[in-house]
Amino acid sequence: MQNKTRLCPYCNEEISPGALMCKHCHAPLMKKPKPKPPFWCGQYMLGVYSGVLFMILVIYIFNKVF
Ligand SMILES: [Zn+2]
Numbered sequence: 001m002q003n004k005t006r007l008c009p010y011c012n013e014e015i016s017p018g019a020l021m022c023k024h025c026h027a028p029l030m031k032k033p034k035p036k037p038p039f040w041c042g043q044y045m046l047g048v049y050s051g052v053l054f055m056i057l058v059i060y061i062f063n064k065v066f
Contacts, residue, residue: 002019004016005017008022008024008025008027008029009027009029010022010025010027011025011027013025015029027054
């Protein structure tokens, strides 16, 4: 038996493997869940660098003033 069809996870009816939407219950079927875009990582690193730069600036100003 060949795996030409698969079952809809929502209504358990047979659907074609390449279907993006179930023809029975019209549920959206994702082939592969997209991986999380790592934009938050960049923003986090930007925040860390900004914090470090700010601290260096504060220390520099304190050394100048005092
Ligand atoms: Zn379905």
